[in-house]
Amino acid sequence: MKHIGAAQVVVTADVFDREPTLAELDAIELESPVILAEVDLLDAQIKAMDRPANEVDARRIRRARNRVLTARRDLVNRTAGVMLPGGAA
Numbered sequence: 001m002k003h004i005g006a007a008q009v010v011v012t013a014d015v016f017d018r019e020p021t022l023a024e025l026d027a028i029e030l031e032s033p034v035i036l037a038e039v040d041l042l043d044a045q046i047k048a049m050d051r052p053a054n055e056v057d058a059r060r061i062r063r064a065r066n067r068v069l070t071a072r073r074d075l076v077n078r079t080a081g082v083m084l085p086g087g088a089a
Helices: 022-049 055-079
Strands: none
Touching: 022 055
């Protein structure tokens, strides 16, 4: 009878099994206004899907799109010339 045992050394935590680093958390915090604006745009688009197109829904989507563009512009202006680690932002 053969002994069956582990053929590999002790397995360590994978890169994906870890908590985010402080740099990654900072990048997420920096990008959070864009993320929130995109969520608002998605909400406006979902609300407009359930009913016929009307002016109120079109205005809501247009305003949400403008908020996304403004948030993206502000993010680019804040991070211009700043090199974030890992290629974030």
